[in-house]
Amino acid sequence: MLAKRIIPCLDIKDGRTVKGVNFENIRDAGDPVELGALYAKTGADELVFLDITATNEKRKTLSELVSRISQHINIPFTVGGGISSVEDVQVLLQHGADKISVNTAAYKNPQLIADLSKEFGSQCVVLAIDTKQEADGQWYVYLNGGRVKTDTLCMDWAKRAVELGAGEILLTSMNHDGTKQGFALDITATLSETLSVPVIASGGGGTMQHFTDVFTKGKADAALAASIFHFKEIAIPELKEYLAGQGVRVRK
Amino acid sequence: MKLVIIKYNAGNIQSVRYALERIGVAAEVTDNHEEIAAADKVIFPGVGEASTAMQYLRERKLDVLIAGLKQPVLGICLGMQLMCKHSEENNTDCLNIFDEEVKLFLPKKGDGLKVPQIGWNTIRALQTPLFESVPENSYCYFVHGYYAATGEHTIATTDYVQPYSSALHRDNFYGVQFHPEKSAEAGEKILANFLKI
Numbered sequence: 001m002l003a004k005r006i007i008p009c010l011d012i013k014d015g016r017t018v019k020g021v022n023f024e025n026i027r028d029a030g031d032p033v034e035l036g037a038l039y040a041k042t043g044a045d046e047l048v049f050l051d052i053t054a055t056n057e058k059r060k061t062l063s064e065l066v067s068r069i070s071q072h073i074n075i076p077f078t079v080g081g082g083i084s085s086v087e088d089v090q091v092l093l094q095h096g097a098d099k100i101s102v103n104t105a106a107y108k109n110p111q112l113i114a115d116l117s118k119e120f121g122s123q124c125v126v127l128a129i130d131t132k133q134e135a136d137g138q139w140y141v142y143l144n145g146g147r148v149k150t151d152t153l154c155m156d157w158a159k160r161a162v163e164l165g166a167g168e169i170l171l172t173s174m175n176h177d178g179t180k181q182g183f184a185l186d187i188t189a190t191l192s193e194t195l196s197v198p199v200i201a202s203g204g205g206g207t208m209q210h211f212t213d214v215f216t217k218g219k220a221d222a223a224l225a226a227s228i229f230h231f232k233e234i235a236i237p238e239l240k241e242y243l244a245g246q247g248v249r250v251r252k
Numbered sequence: 253m254k255l256v257i258i259k260y261n262a263g264n265i266q267s268v269r270y271a272l273e274r275i276g277v278a279a280e281v282t283d284n285h286e287e288i289a290a291a292d293k294v295i296f297p298g299v300g301e302a303s304t305a306m307q308y309l310r311e312r313k314l315d316v317l318i319a320g321l322k323q324p325v326l327g328i329c330l331g332m333q334l335m336c337k338h339s340e341e342n343n344t345d346c347l348n349i350f351d352e353e354v355k356l357f358l359p360k361k362g363d364g365l366k367v368p369q370i371g372w373n374t375i376r377a378l379q380t381p382l383f384e385s386v387p388e389n390s391y392c393y394f395v396h397g398y399y400a401a402t403g404e405h406t407i408a409t410t411d412y413v414q415p416y417s418s419a420l421h422r423d424n425f426y427g428v429q430f431h432p433e434k435s436a437e438a439g440e441k442i443l444a445n446f447l448k449i
Contacts, residue, residue, distance in 0.1 A: 001411060002365075003372045003391060040436065045372055071270045076393055076434045096266040098434065121300050123368055123395045168370060198366045221366065251372040251391040 003251040004215045004243070005045035005222035006236055007200060008229045010035060012051045012081070015061040033068045039229070040075045043236045045251060047073065048101070048170075048224060051081035063095045070096025078126055080170075086115050093120060101126040101170055104143040107150070107157065110164055117165025126200075127166035129154055131187065132174040139187050146174050154187060155194065162195050169195060170224065172202040180206025180228070188218035200224050208234060208242040215248045255447070256291040258318070259283040261300070261308045268297045268328065271433035275444050285317055292323055293447060297433075298330030299395070302354070303342035305334060319347045324449045325425050332420060332427030333398060341398050350420045350427065352400040357413045365413055368397035375418045375430070379407040382419065382426055382445050390438040392418070392430035399429065 011018045016030045036047050049069065051062050066079055079092050080101030089100050106112050106127060116125045130142045131154040139154040158169050171191060173184030183204045192199040198221035201214045205225040214220045228234045240250045257268055259281045272279045272295075279295065280287065288294060296318060298305060309315045318325070318335075327335045334346045339354035346354070359365035372391040375383075399416040402409055408419035410429070420427040426446065432439035 001373065002369060002394075005371050067266075070267055071273065074271065074274065074434065074436050074440060076395075076431075093264060094266065096264065096270060098264060098267065123299065123370065123397075167368065193364075196366060197368075198370050219364065221371065 001249050003045070003249050004220070005200075006043070006211070006239060006250070007046045007048055007222055007224040008039045008044050008236075009048040009050060009202070009224050009226045011226065012049050012062070012065065013053050015053075015065045018052065032065065033072050035230075036069055036073050036077070039236065040073050043240055043252065044075065046075060046222070047077040049077060049079050050101075051079065053081070063091050066092055066095040066097050080126070080128060084109075084112070086112075086119055089116055089120060089124075093124065097124075099124040099126050099168070101128045103128040103130065106161065106166075107141065107143055107152075110160065113161055113164040113166050117167070122165045122167035122197075125166050126168045126170050127158070127161040128170040128172065129158060130172050130174055131184075133184075133187070142174060155190065158191055158195060162197050166197065168198045168200060168221075170200045170202060173204060176204030177202070179204050182206065182210040183214040183218055183220070183223065185213060185218040188214060188220050192219040192221065198222065206233075208239050211239060212243060212246045212248060215243070216246075253277070253292045253447070254290065255279040255293045255295070256288055257281045257295045257297060258288060258314065260298075260312075260314065261305060264299055265297050267431075268295060268433045271440065271443060275440055275447075277447060283312060283314065285313070288314075288317060289321070293449075294318075294321055294323060294325045295446075296325060296327040296331035296335070298328060298332075298334065300330055301341060302330065302333060302339040302344040302346065302398075305330060306344050306346060309334070315347055319349055322424060324446065326446045327425070327427035328433070329396060329429060329431055332429055333396075333400065335420070335425060335427050336400050339398060349425050350400070350405045350422055352403055352405065352417070352420065354398045354400050356398050359413050363413075368395060369412050370395050373410050373412060373418075373430075375408045375410055377406075377409045378419075380421050380426070381449055382421070382428075382442060383408065384445050386438055386441050386445070392428075392432070392435040392438055394418075394430045396429060
């Protein structure tokens with residue numbers, strides 16, 4: 001049986017990990033390769049590297065970094081952040097990335113998803129959606145890292161993206177992100193039960209129970225988190241023991 | 253030992269090369285017929301779509317070359333599927349090394365299974381030296397929408413929608429549906445085993 005996946009997310013700027021990390025047993029907490037390798041060793045199922053570098057020039061640093069990650073890490077990884085063309089993706093895949101995630105650029109130019117899935121296969125195209133539940137109770141798509149609201153419903157965009165060839169959806173609830181109060185179970189379950197592709201839930205994971213909930217009630221195929229792993233509030237081996245004890249199938 | 257990875261239009265070849273480097277073996281990535289024929293071991297990787305990949309191989313006569321190889325050959329993911337007889341993916345005739353049909357996963361409504369299968373699943377009923385010292389029910393990383401059914405060439409079985417072949421073997425040819433280069437310690441063991449065959 002297929003296992004539910006636990007995915008730590010690392011934010012990268014100019015080739016270094018940003019947002020704090022708190023690990024004593026690695027030499028340099030800023031080195032994403034070292035941190036990623038540590039997660040891989042302790043049972044992470046995949047990694048996401050989110051590049052928040054602004055300038056194109058510094059993008060070269062990213063492809064060099066991707067190459068180093070691929071050399072040293074023996075589990076799959078996704079690279080995201082500012083990807084807007086087939087050429088961008090070509091470079092990252094050639095350097096060893098397994099998947100790429102697209103967000104704002106794909107919303108503004110949906111043909112990008114079709115082009116990428118045709119060129120590289122839908123298995124490597126992850127559509128990231130930042131979504132927020134408004135006072136009307138509906139979930140809307142936000143762009144530019146959550147700064148720009150659209151009038152598009154999350155479900156409508158996700159369905160369209162899957163039709164265009166997206167192979168997975170990485171769903172971040174802005175209402176829950178950073179709160180540690182639990183994942184957005186309703187919208188995650190709605191998407192997962194409607195779409196034919198896997199859904200990765202992101203935002204709000206604070207306790208081990210939250211992960212059980214997102215896999216059982218939220219029907220997520222994978223769960224992503226950042227700071228709770230970076231600050232060792234939850235260790236992946238313990239989390240997996242816990243989930244297995246709760247009847248959730250995980251790789252141990 | 254001379255190890256080659258067949259270069260063609262299906263990625264991700266670099267990951268396979270790096271994985272081999274991690275277990276201490278340098279591999280050459282080439283589409284040169286003489287170099288492939290002269291290698292001690294050949295790896296036939298692949299991520300992508302069957303008809304495009306087969307067309308590319310035929311144009312370069314790599315299809316005939318691969319099917320005629322006598323040294324140990326390991327097909328990975330799409331590589332394994334292309335070693336089968338035929339694929340439903342765009343109705344593609346393949347290399348016919350394994351007498352198997354590659355079919356699309358068709359989950360029943362309501363069972364919650366997604367296509368493609370993406371993630372870690374277990375391998376069981378392991379046979380041949382390829383899986384020496386690999387524990388039954390080890391987790392490996394899979395990404396695929398099409399599968400080969402179980403049959404006489406099956407040397408590993410995985411369950412998704414139904415039991416299917418997660419590895420195939422005939423003579424000098426081996427194929428794995430999962431990605432050993434992305435399957436942590438189990439994958440590294442399987443690659444190391446292949447290099448010892």
